[in-house]
Amino acid sequence: MMQALRIAHSKKQSRLAVLLVAVAGLGLAGCDDSGGDPKIQIGANPELPQLQQYLMPPIRIAKVAGWGKDETPTVPQGLQVHALASGFEHPRSLYVLPNGDVLVVESNGPKAPISRPKDIITGWVQWFAGAKAKDANRITLLRDTKGDGVPELRTVFLDHLNSPFGVALVGNDLYVANTDAIVRFPYQDGQTSITAAGTKLTDLPGGPIDHHWTKSLLASPDGSKLYVGVGSNSNITENGIGAEYERAAIWEVDRASGAHRIFASGVRNPTGLAWEPESGKLWAVANERDEIGPDLVPDYLTSVQDGGFYGWPYSYYGQHLDPRVEPQRPDLVAKAIVPDYALSSHVAPLGVAMYTGTDLPANYRGGAFVGEHGSWDRTPLNGYKVVFVPFSGGRPSGPAQDVVTGFLDENNHAHGRPVGLAVDRSGGLLIADDVGNTVWRVSSAKPGSLTKPGT
Amino acid sequence: MKHATITEATFIRDASLRSATKPRGRPLHRILVSFSAAYFTGALVTDLVYWQMPDVLWERFSIWLIAAGLVMAGLAAVAYAIDLAGGRQINRPAWPGVTGYALAVLLSLVNAFVHSRDGYTAVVPTGLMLSGIVIVVLLLTASVTVTLANRPRVGG
Numbered sequence: 001m002m003q004a005l006r007i008a009h010s011k012k013q014s015r016l017a018v019l020l021v022a023v024a025g026l027g028l029a030g031c032d033d034s035g036g037d038p039k040i041q042i043g044a045n046p047e048l049p050q051l052q053q054y055l056m057p058p059i060r061i062a063k064v065a066g067w068g069k070d071e072t073p074t075v076p077q078g079l080q081v082h083a084l085a086s087g088f089e090h091p092r093s094l095y096v097l098p099n100g101d102v103l104v105v106e107s108n109g110p111k112a113p114i115s116r117p118k119d120i121i122t123g124w125v126q127w128f129a130g131a132k133a134k135d136a137n138r139i140t141l142l143r144d145t146k147g148d149g150v151p152e153l154r155t156v157f158l159d160h161l162n163s164p165f166g167v168a169l170v171g172n173d174l175y176v177a178n179t180d181a182i183v184r185f186p187y188q189d190g191q192t193s194i195t196a197a198g199t200k201l202t203d204l205p206g207g208p209i210d211h212h213w214t215k216s217l218l219a220s221p222d223g224s225k226l227y228v229g230v231g232s233n234s235n236i237t238e239n240g241i242g243a244e245y246e247r248a249a250i251w252e253v254d255r256a257s258g259a260h261r262i263f264a265s266g267v268r269n270p271t272g273l274a275w276e277p278e279s280g281k282l283w284a285v286a287n288e289r290d291e292i293g294p295d296l297v298p299d300y301l302t303s304v305q306d307g308g309f310y311g312w313p314y315s316y317y318g319q320h321l322d323p324r325v326e327p328q329r330p331d332l333v334a335k336a337i338v339p340d341y342a343l344s345s346h347v348a349p350l351g352v353a354m355y356t357g358t359d360l361p362a363n364y365r366g367g368a369f370v371g372e373h374g375s376w377d378r379t380p381l382n383g384y385k386v387v388f389v390p391f392s393g394g395r396p397s398g399p400a401q402d403v404v405t406g407f408l409d410e411n412n413h414a415h416g417r418p419v420g421l422a423v424d425r426s427g428g429l430l431i432a433d434d435v436g437n438t439v440w441r442v443s444s445a446k447p448g449s450l451t452k453p454g455t
Numbered sequence: 456m457k458h459a460t461i462t463e464a465t466f467i468r469d470a471s472l473r474s475a476t477k478p479r480g481r482p483l484h485r486i487l488v489s490f491s492a493a494y495f496t497g498a499l500v501t502d503l504v505y506w507q508m509p510d511v512l513w514e515r516f517s518i519w520l521i522a523a524g525l526v527m528a529g530l531a532a533v534a535y536a537i538d539l540a541g542g543r544q545i546n547r548p549a550w551p552g553v554t555g556y557a558l559a560v561l562l563s564l565v566n567a568f569v570h571s572r573d574g575y576t577a578v579v580p581t582g583l584m585l586s587g588i589v590i591v592v593l594l595l596t597a598s599v600t601v602t603l604a605n606r607p608r609v610g611g
Contacts, residue, residue, distance in 0.1 A: 053572060053576055054568075054572070055565065055568040055569065056568055115515055116515055116518050116519070116571065117518060117519070117522045117567070117571065118518075118571040234573065235573045235574075236573045236574045237511075237573075237574055238511060238514075238573035238574050238577070239511060240510065240511040240512075290573075291572065291573055313574075322574075323575065323576055324572070324573060324574025324575050324576045324577075325574055325575060326509050326574070326575035326579070327509070
């Protein structure tokens with residue numbers, strides 16, 4: 001009996017050793033998260049490595065630190081940044097009214113259903129990243145009549161919305177893109193709050209899953225059409241292709257009738273839309289798919305062609321097939337358009353603004369600012385900044401430059417995360433920060449300006 | 456991951472002391488082991504259906520079945536530990552059964568991660584193969600255990 005026990009004991013040790021090695025192997029399999037230099041994935045021809053599939057996809061999220069007193073993001077020489085206002089609840093997007101009033105959309109997504117054990121873990125990760133803030137469902141108005149970057153008035157402009165994101169004003173009609181519908185409100189110039197009930201223009205794809213819930217909104221220059229960015233209902237069709245009906249697309253909605261058509265499709269999550277000032281073409285920033293590697297797939301900035309198909313879910317960057325989608329659609333893949341300009345992988349562009357103001361130095365005019373919310377699944381972290389993509393002749397004309405940084409500190413703690421962008425009436429760049437709960441304003445550092453640099 | 460470690464460690468510690476307490480009826484851990492085996496078998500079935508008809512519903516059945524099987528395996532380990540702490544005398548070597556079951560649970564844990572991928576490759580081909588291998592391991596383990604149990608006992 002004793003001998004049997006002793007044998008058992010030594011066997012136990014060797015077996016445990018085998019087990020530990022196996023467990024360690026599993027862990028390592030989940031740790032291959034080191035991405036290459038993001039710079040090689042910026043521009044028209046990003047390098048695309050082989051895709052890999054994980055046992056445990058890496059989760060590398062920045063811990064939330066918040067902004068200390070007098071702490072601000074960092075801007076290059078010649079610019080200054082200060083908080084236009086703070087104390088918001090998860091501000092996601094911004095809109096500037098013709099009279100200069102700034103609308104701050106405070107919003108968060110609806111509660112995600114738990115379809116798989118994985119969704120429970122995803123919920124914890126989002127909580128850790130500060131993405132589980134209460135959904136304020138409201139738009140706050142800031143009025144800075146003196147144009148000095150210090151608003152004198154702050155009111156609740158619109159309340160009781162449903163995960164709003166995009167806003168567009170056409171004449172006296174103010175459109176708000178809730179997650180499930182475009183709603184029209186009457187607006188008079190100078191109004192500081194709207195209490196009138198809204199009128200639904202059209203339904204948008206919403207719950208019950210509503211994976212990518214933000215609906216970006218842009219009116220056509222003549223005001224006859226509204227363009228809506230509708231994100232996919234999954235990372236890569238894991239909720240079934242049926243859940244993707246009319247999603248991962250840019251809609252064109254007729255403002256008079258509310259009828260819509262799919263203007264472009266295969267765009268996984270078109271979070272920001274803007275008119276390129278020189279060509280007058282529609283451009284979009286889009287978030288590409290996850291879980292096939294730290295350097296796949298680069299998020300992008302692209303012109304949007306009428307009727308264009310941009311690959312999702314079947315392929316990325318043209319004809320690079322995604323094996324996670326079955327059945328495949330070779331007919332669609334064959335015509336998939338390669339996006340114009342890669343921003344590098346997992347930067348999560350959530351806002352775009354073409355700069356048509358005059359306050360910032362001349363080199364920023366005509367180009368695109370992009371708010372990069374930041375990565376959660378690669379090392380080193382990527383994004384967490386606002387970049388500038390220079391344009392010339394209606395096309396990007398050079399590498400993206402970092403403009404507003406310092407959202408991450410040297411310990412990889414997030415003080416804030418940039419989301420929506422807007423250009424205010426006096427030409428300042430506004431940035432919604434949904435972790436720092438602040439709206440930042442970037443302007444030229446002019447001698448004699450009322451705000452001191454770096455405050 | 457912890458589940459597997461606990462399962463293995465617990466079984467190993469006392470494996471050589473197993474069985475011989477029929478008088479008190481079927482021990483709880485064996486019931487739980489049966490449950491987990493049934494869940495893993497169910498996952499193989501839903502994987503096969505998904506392979507033939509890739510509707511996401513079947514993939515979700517599979518991952519929940521595997522997860523439930525792993526929970527049962529964890530509970531079985533706890534129950535086994537309690538049985539032993541309660542002084543059950545087990546004197547028949549049970550290494551094949553314990554090792555086989557632990558291997559199946561470990562493979563199922565890997566399978567749970569594979570099934571947590573997004574899209575088709577959560578099942579085809581790796582997840583489906585793992586589900587199949589788990590069932591083969593469980594069947595072999597069961598047959599070896601039965602053979603050993605029917606063998607005339609040697610020694611004490």
